Amino acid sequence: MSVFKSLFDELDPLLHERGRLAIVSALAAAPRLTFTELRDTLGMTDGNLSVHLQKLEEKGYVTIDKQFVGRRPQTTSQLTRFGRKAFTNYLDHLEAIVQQGRRRNFA
């Protein structure tokens, strides 16, 4: 159990929240996404998405760009290099937990 615990402790707490993990997963698959695209893909409310994006931006995981397209304001988000690295590390840790569990099952 201690191996699991140490692996679990290494999981990025910011990404471990499912809303933020969903946002980062979506942004990892596309160069940039608009607020509407993210909201529709993830089925989140405007408020929820806004709060999570703000938190991710504060920690340097994403950049948020606000501009006008025609007369309409458009917010686009993009994963930073730091955010992508954190996401890759998070995936590596999850895979390590799965592998560790498999080894224990075979032992």
Next chain:
Amino acid sequence: MDQRQAAHTLEVIRTLMERTCQYRLLTAGASLAAGTLAILGALAFFYFDAADPVAFASVWGFVFASSLMGTFVGTLMRGREVGERVWTRQTRMVLLALTPSLGAGLVLTVFFFARGEHLFLPGVWMLCYGQGALATSAYAPSGIRWLGVVMLVLGALSFVLGTGSSIAMMGVGFGAGHLVLGFTLLSEERRERAIRLYRSVA
């Protein structure tokens, strides 16, 4: 977090990433309908003369327009079924990827008709379609990639075999090719429905 939770989280992440970049509104029904229409179109030339440009244009024009209509209706229905909007970033990406081959196909269609060599068009259409399918393969289910490769091979073969076999090649490429794709998509749709049912019960 245990092994099962970690594996489930990885699966959810994968689904989300696919959902972000994949076009998921292709329907089995539209593909099966397009395949059936193409085979009927090829069979129609037992009755019509393929060398007659009016008959050739009428039959394949009807097949193309009906298939396009079927795809349009199928996409709307699929969007409603899975609760997704039709005009999304993925739709725009797929259309953008298709535009060069559609444009080339259109120009070459006019060119070959103008020269009275319309029997070369099945090969041209298959090559353009294959190229378009491969261009969209990054955003589409894997079946599309295979259909693209098959169309490119059949298109090239159609030129090798000559105009005498062009109608039969249309039946094989657009007809059988779409039927195989349709059955593949059908099994995927059934799997998805079963998963949705399982999740709604669980």
